[in-house]
Amino acid sequence: MAEVSKNNNGVVNAEEVTKILEKTRKLPPKLDAIVKVAAVAIGIYEILFIFHFTFSIYDLFSKIGIKISFLEGNFQNKQGEAFVLGMILVIAFLMYPLKKKEKYLKKVYSYDYLFVILSLVSMSYMFGRYPTYMVFYTVKGYDVLFGLIAIVMVLEATRRTIGWILPAIV
Secondary structure, three states, X not given: OOOOOEOOOOOEOHHHHHHHHHOOOOOOHHHHHHHHHHHHHHHHHHXXXXXXXXXXXXXXXXXXXXXXXXXXOOOOHHHHHHHHHHHHHHHHHHHOOOOOOHHHHOOOOHXXXXXXXXXXXXXXXXXXXXHHHHHOOOOOHHHHHHHHHHHHHHHHHHHHHXXXXXXXXX
């Protein structure tokens, strides 16, 4: 395990201890902002869609002359789950390195960005395609492809965050 430095008073730096225990990256400001935006987006989704505040907010703004057509939409639960999963995968791939070694904690590698892009693309596809599933029960080749990509991304994010045991069981 990596050595933890102490200051002159013998006090251990809490940030170093947390970093060693969690094995997460210290992100640059731009990527840290992306992680925070993803977390806030999940929170906004929870407030708006789970508690069904969308129509109330749409009605409030329309009374003062502002039309926010996005809030008028009626999203299915599975679409929301795809959105939340996409944001969680973004956070997981940016925060947790491929391996728990010190070398991988220093920067975000190009394959991490690839995993983020694949996650967002597959979740966006599922978000956009789900209303069609409600009407037509046909499965196309792209559905299987993006489903497999989503499964692989979830298993990889699970491996990064909690280890090999759960992906091995799956």
